[in-house]
Amino acid sequence: MADLFGSVVLDDDLHDDRGDDRRDDRREDRDDDPAPVIDLVAGRKTYRTGSIEFEALRGVDLRIGRGEYVAIVGPSGSGKSTLMNVLGCLDTLTQGEYRLAGEDVAQLDEVELAQVRNRRIGFVFQQFHLLPALSALRNVELPLQYRRVAAAERRARATEALERVGLGDRLHHRPGELSGGQQQRVAVARALVGDPDLLLADEPTGNLDSTSTHEVLALLDELHAQGRTIVLITHEPDVARRAQRVVHVLDGLAQDEHSPAVTSPAEGRA
Amino acid sequence: MTWTETLRTGWAAIRSHGLRSSLTVLGILIGIAAVILTVGLGLGTQKDVSAQISALGSNLLIVTPGSSTSTDGLRGGFGSAATLTRSDADALASEVAAPDVAGVAPEKQTSLSLEANDTNWTTTVTGTTESWLDVRSRSLASGEFLTADDDAERAAVVVLGSQTATELFGRTNIVGQTVTMSGTDFTVVGVLAEQGASGDANLDDLAVVPLSTMAESLVGGWQRSSLSTIYVQAASADQLSAASQEVTTILLNLHGATSSDAADFTVASQDSLVSTATAVYRTLTVLLTGIAALSLLVGGIGVMNIMLVSVTERTREIGLRKALGAPPWAIRRQFLVEASVLGLGGGVLGAALGIAGATWLPDVLDTSVVVSGAAVAGSVAIAVGIGLVFGVYPATRAARLAPIDALRAQ
Numbered sequence: 001m002a003d004l005f006g007s008v009v010l011d012d013d014l015h016d017d018r019g020d021d022r023r024d025d026r027r028e029d030r031d032d033d034p035a036p037v038i039d040l041v042a043g044r045k046t047y048r049t050g051s052i053e054f055e056a057l058r059g060v061d062l063r064i065g066r067g068e069y070v071a072i073v074g075p076s077g078s079g080k081s082t083l084m085n086v087l088g089c090l091d092t093l094t095q096g097e098y099r100l101a102g103e104d105v106a107q108l109d110e111v112e113l114a115q116v117r118n119r120r121i122g123f124v125f126q127q128f129h130l131l132p133a134l135s136a137l138r139n140v141e142l143p144l145q146y147r148r149v150a151a152a153e154r155r156a157r158a159t160e161a162l163e164r165v166g167l168g169d170r171l172h173h174r175p176g177e178l179s180g181g182q183q184q185r186v187a188v189a190r191a192l193v194g195d196p197d198l199l200l201a202d203e204p205t206g207n208l209d210s211t212s213t214h215e216v217l218a219l220l221d222e223l224h225a226q227g228r229t230i231v232l233i234t235h236e237p238d239v240a241r242r243a244q245r246v247v248h249v250l251d252g253l254a255q256d257e258h259s260p261a262v263t264s265p266a267e268g269r270a
Numbered sequence: 271m272t273w274t275e276t277l278r279t280g281w282a283a284i285r286s287h288g289l290r291s292s293l294t295v296l297g298i299l300i301g302i303a304a305v306i307l308t309v310g311l312g313l314g315t316q317k318d319v320s321a322q323i324s325a326l327g328s329n330l331l332i333v334t335p336g337s338s339t340s341t342d343g344l345r346g347g348f349g350s351a352a353t354l355t356r357s358d359a360d361a362l363a364s365e366v367a368a369p370d371v372a373g374v375a376p377e378k379q380t381s382l383s384l385e386a387n388d389t390n391w392t393t394t395v396t397g398t399t400e401s402w403l404d405v406r407s408r409s410l411a412s413g414e415f416l417t418a419d420d421d422a423e424r425a426a427v428v429v430l431g432s433q434t435a436t437e438l439f440g441r442t443n444i445v446g447q448t449v450t451m452s453g454t455d456f457t458v459v460g461v462l463a464e465q466g467a468s469g470d471a472n473l474d475d476l477a478v479v480p481l482s483t484m485a486e487s488l489v490g491g492w493q494r495s496s497l498s499t500i501y502v503q504a505a506s507a508d509q510l511s512a513a514s515q516e517v518t519t520i521l522l523n524l525h526g527a528t529s530s531d532a533a534d535f536t537v538a539s540q541d542s543l544v545s546t547a548t549a550v551y552r553t554l555t556v557l558l559t560g561i562a563a564l565s566l567l568v569g570g571i572g573v574m575n576i577m578l579v580s581v582t583e584r585t586r587e588i589g590l591r592k593a594l595g596a597p598p599w600a601i602r603r604q605f606l607v608e609a610s611v612l613g614l615g616g617g618v619l620g621a622a623l624g625i626a627g628a629t630w631l632p633d634v635l636d637t638s639v640v641v642s643g644a645a646v647a648g649s650v651a652i653a654v655g656i657g658l659v660f661g662v663y664p665a666t667r668a669a670r671l672a673p674i675d676a677l678r679a680q
Contacts, residue, residue, distance in 0.1 A: 091674055114592065131587055133283075
């Protein structure tokens with residue numbers, strides 16, 4: 001795997017060196033991991049419209065360790081999207097505890113949540129959400145702009161991230177000049193550029209054809225192999241199967257399912 | 271997000287909607303140009319009037335017939351009544367009764383046609399005495415001014431303004447030539463030095479004759495003994511108010527009036543004339559500027575409108591930026607910067623248009639337009655301020671958007 005992320009690369013190398021061991025350890029001792037990336041305890045989320053209350057999450061317990069690749073599946077209306085918003089710090093719980101990489105984020109205000117999103121989470125959305133007026137490079141630079149990274153370093157890191165997703169020759173193309181798969185890879189580069197603790201992908205292949213879907217999923221597999229923590233929200237069983245672990249959401253509750261995957265991506269690649 | 275980046279992002283957003291942004295800028299532009307022009311016109315007119323009044327001479331009191339202040343609400347024929355006479359002017363020249371008065375120049379004016387050879391020229395003919403030249407701060411280009419003897423002998427002599435001389439003879443060295451007025455031949459004894467135009471009044475187009483000669487051969491009837499104006503020059507600026515007091519007292523006595531309420535004349539200083547005139551123009555300026563400011567307000571509403579549209583259009587962008595870690599203040603700043611850039615654009619272009627108009631208008635309207643640097647800088651600042659003020663609400667709305675809702679917007 002190319003070393004493209006400066007200090008980040010060092011971490012990835014470390015992960016790679018002992019990657020398989022670590023992953024095996026975690027599978028056995030997950031509950032004892034000192035700082036899981038996601039630690040959600042009895043999470044409840046209630047929406048109120050007028051006098052009608054709707055409980056979207058009814059006490060969700062979810063723990064995701066570092067380096068895990070988890071798919072969250074469930075029919076629409078199950079609370080899947082709400083869970084994703086809560087995990088992504090886009091929304092807060094009505095009740096319960098949520099620790100993201102050891103940091104209690106349940107009580108944070110809007111500004112602090114923005115910082116947490118910026119530092120700890122990389123988002124990949126179904127609709128890509130790239131800014132059409134900006135080049136691929138400028139789009140990828142965005143998260144670093146809100147972190148006050150100097151322009152030269154920002155450019156270097158964004159370039160590296162784009163090279164990492166195989167778009168080193170498309171730096172100055174605007175989203176409109178890229179294919180759907182390429183746009184989503186730009187979005188993945190944007191999610192990676194800030195070296196977040198968690199990569200949160202919401203239906204990343206929902207708007208892609210089968211070739212592009214394959215491209216993007218292969219990219220996620222690679223990132224997982226490098227030790228990235230990935231949470232993928234999807235309703236497609238084929239996509240969910242790529243993950244190491246599948247969590248079913250139904251009626252506001254989450255339940256772990258043993259991974260249906262025959263081989264883990266790392267083993268598959270080996 | 272640094273200021274530079276915020277500015278660059280704002281500029282890109284403004285440029286991506288060129289027509290819309292231009293129209294918004296146009297609204298501010300028109301308002302700013304209107305304000306600069308109306309203020310400039312107002313100040314210019316005040317300047318013209320002041321210049322006109324100060325061109326009359328220095329340390330002057332202007333005594334006019336009739337009263338402008340009447341307790342019963344009637345204007346006693348201000349400026350037109352025939353209440354001032356030659357003997358009034360002579361009394362004011364008395365050193366005993368009016369020690370603070372340095373010179374007195376009675377004036378009687380009428381409009382007449384002058385003939386020289388085959389040329390005709392109509393101008394203002396002023397009948398006065400030898401002291402006129404000093405009191406009115408004029409000088410001669412050639413020849414001599416009227417003398418006391420001319421006045422006593424009712425001599426048929428005339429002093430011409432430089433323009434009048436040129437119009438009649440095509441040159442100004444015309445001492446000794448003859449000019450005919452109302453059938454009487456007048457000998458030109460002098461030509462006045464050029465003074466230049468002051469506002470509407472041309473100070474170089476006039477003919478000056480002895481007051482006595484004028485009363486005898488140029489005007490008739492009841493006008494014969496009356497004066498249009500008496501110019502009284504105080505010995506110094508400090509003695510102006512004392513001189514004014516003396517003039518009032520003497521004239522009240524001569525006219526048999528018991529109190530200043532019953533005065534049938536008006537004594538005004540140059541300052542008081544200037545302030546009266548400028549007060550009128552100031553009111554007008556304030557009124558016009560108010561209307562111009564209204565158009566600026568409408569321009570500001572345009573900014574707010576366009577920013578609200580922009581926020582709605584870019585809801586998803588706002589959501590994305592928030593998801594990527596933009597705090598509310600960064601979003602707010604983004605939209606405020608965009609609104610102020612629109613204001614700044616309108617301000618700068620409006621100032622340019624205003625300055626262009628200010629250089630062009632004097633040729634068309636024949637008035638001065640005063641555009642000060644402070645006024646221009648002030649209007650540009652106001653334009654930016656308007657952008658800011660009218661950008662606050664849309665920017666706050668953008669900053670308050672919840673990221674999830676914003677991301678899901680269509």
